[in-house]
Amino acid sequence: xxxxxxxxxxxxxxxxxxxxxxxxxxxxxxxxxxxxxxxxxxxxxxxxxxxxxxxxxxxxxxxxxxxxxxxxxxxxxxxxxxxxxxxxxxxxxxxxxxxxxxxxxxxxxxxxxxxxxxxxxxxxxxxxxxxxxxxxxxxxxxxxxxxxxxxxxxxxxxxxxxxxxxxxxxxxxxxxxxxxxxxxxxxxxxxxxxxxxxxxxxxxxxxxxxxxxxxxxxxxx
Amino acid sequence: xxxxxxxxxxxxxxxxxxxxxxxxxxxxxxxxxxxxxxxxxxxxxxxxxxxxxxxxxxxxxxxxxxxxxxxxxxxxxxxxxxxxxxxxxxxxxxxxxxxxxxxxxxxxxxxxxxxxxxxxxxxxxxxxxxxxxxxxxxxxxxxxxxxxxxxxxxxxxxxxxxxxxxxxxxxxxxxxxxxxxxxxxxxxxxxxxxxxxxxxxxxxxxxxxxxxxxxxxxxxx
Numbered sequence: 001x002x003x004x005x006x007x008x009x010x011x012x013x014x015x016x017x018x019x020x021x022x023x024x025x026x027x028x029x030x031x032x033x034x035x036x037x038x039x040x041x042x043x044x045x046x047x048x049x050x051x052x053x054x055x056x057x058x059x060x061x062x063x064x065x066x067x068x069x070x071x072x073x074x075x076x077x078x079x080x081x082x083x084x085x086x087x088x089x090x091x092x093x094x095x096x097x098x099x100x101x102x103x104x105x106x107x108x109x110x111x112x113x114x115x116x117x118x119x120x121x122x123x124x125x126x127x128x129x130x131x132x133x134x135x136x137x138x139x140x141x142x143x144x145x146x147x148x149x150x151x152x153x154x155x156x157x158x159x160x161x162x163x164x165x166x167x168x169x170x171x172x173x174x175x176x177x178x179x180x181x182x183x184x185x186x187x188x189x190x191x192x193x194x195x196x197x198x199x200x201x202x203x204x205x206x207x208x209x210x211x212x213x214x215x216x217x218x219x220x221x
Numbered sequence: 222x223x224x225x226x227x228x229x230x231x232x233x234x235x236x237x238x239x240x241x242x243x244x245x246x247x248x249x250x251x252x253x254x255x256x257x258x259x260x261x262x263x264x265x266x267x268x269x270x271x272x273x274x275x276x277x278x279x280x281x282x283x284x285x286x287x288x289x290x291x292x293x294x295x296x297x298x299x300x301x302x303x304x305x306x307x308x309x310x311x312x313x314x315x316x317x318x319x320x321x322x323x324x325x326x327x328x329x330x331x332x333x334x335x336x337x338x339x340x341x342x343x344x345x346x347x348x349x350x351x352x353x354x355x356x357x358x359x360x361x362x363x364x365x366x367x368x369x370x371x372x373x374x375x376x377x378x379x380x381x382x383x384x385x386x387x388x389x390x391x392x393x394x395x396x397x398x399x400x401x402x403x404x405x406x407x408x409x410x411x412x413x414x415x416x417x418x419x420x421x422x423x424x425x426x427x428x429x430x431x432x433x434x435x436x437x438x439x440x441x442x
Binding site: 110112142145154155158183184185186187189190192193194196197199200201203204207208210211212213214215216217218219220 | 379404405407420428435439440
């Protein structure tokens with residue numbers, strides 16, 4: 001069943017990459033941006049990338065408008081805008097499934113974690129968005145891979161959260177991206193571990209000149 | 222080139238499992254224990270498990286004796302004994318490669334991290350063992366899988382540390398275990414992220430009734 005999905009901060013590499021893959025999976029995707037025209041311009045660019053392929057609708061809008069029309073919202077803002085962005089959208093996000101994909105990371109001679117008082121970006125989102133169904137997911141997929149519709153995605157999406165029904169919807173959403181498997185990675189308090197895997201992957205990408213991802217093995221034993 | 226390897230706290234499931242796989246790779250392995258007789262008894266039991274297969278020598282000893290004879294030492298003590306065990310062996314471990322595989326984890330309605338002032342068990346080891354070459358590795362392999370010599374191991378070992386030569390030796394050691402690949406996962410300060418993946422895997426094992434591990438994908442792009 002196709003969803004209407006908004007990406008907050010959807011103009012960055014991770015947001016654009018997820019938009020491509022979710023549109024290819026048949027969903028209606030809105031690229032949210034602080035600037036509606038910028039959102040629309042990125043959506044047009046992504047539609048051009050997908051020309052000739054079957055895909056769901058791609059549009060752009062201001063974050064507020066994108067969120068208002070969506071059932072599911074994915075947060076792909078850089079971490080330094082995370083708290084302020086969510087506080088501003090708090091009432092618009094009430095009642096919706098909010099998937100936090102932000103990684104609290106900064107660069108100073110290599111990637112480093114940013115301390116978050118709540119423990120993780122996802123727990124911070126849950127603390128702000130008390131009327132939303134906050135789930136952590138989509139932290140560990142390579143933006144470079146997602147952005148190239150010909151590149152096979154071969155990776156798991158680790159999903160954390162306390163709302164069991166919302167979590168199953170997000171796992172199913174991940175499974176709809178070709179080559180991706182959603183894995184229930186535990187409660188909200190495990191979100192930090194998943195977010196910080198991205199720091200490991202960014203380091204590995206530099207060291208191995210790769211676009212790496214992660215798979216959990218042994219689930220079929 | 223076969224190494225002489227001691228496992229400190231080698232009588233637990235992870236220590237015994239690694240002993241089996243390292244002996245199968247042809248290394249000389251000593252199971253260290255606080256009690257030399259207990260180490261010898263576990264070594265005899267593991268040799269019995271490996272009867273009929275080619276393997277390196279397996280013996281047991283007190284931790285001190287096991288360490289004295291070894292070039293490479295792997296620390297597989299439960300985290301609550303980590304600091305005291307390493308402080309007691311500080312001079313015996315001087316000059317040696319010490320691979321820390323301990324995971325700071327406790328159980329209270331599920332697995333949880335234990336806060337380590339130094340950031341991770343491996344950094345704690347490095348702070349205590351200033352004359353050793355401390356590397357983090359072997360945190361994420363399933364003990365249940367390692368313990369069954371017929372079970373294929375299909376997982377990566379994420380290796381952290383600041384001593385580039387020692388790190389390469391540990392990556393090579395991981396690669397010698399059938400089905401395992403060693404991956405350079407970055408500097409010592411990334412050790413926490415690797416250790417905490419084990420908490421995710423323990424949770425996943427419960428949820429999926431699995432013996433899970435982790436693979437980094439995309440390294441061959």
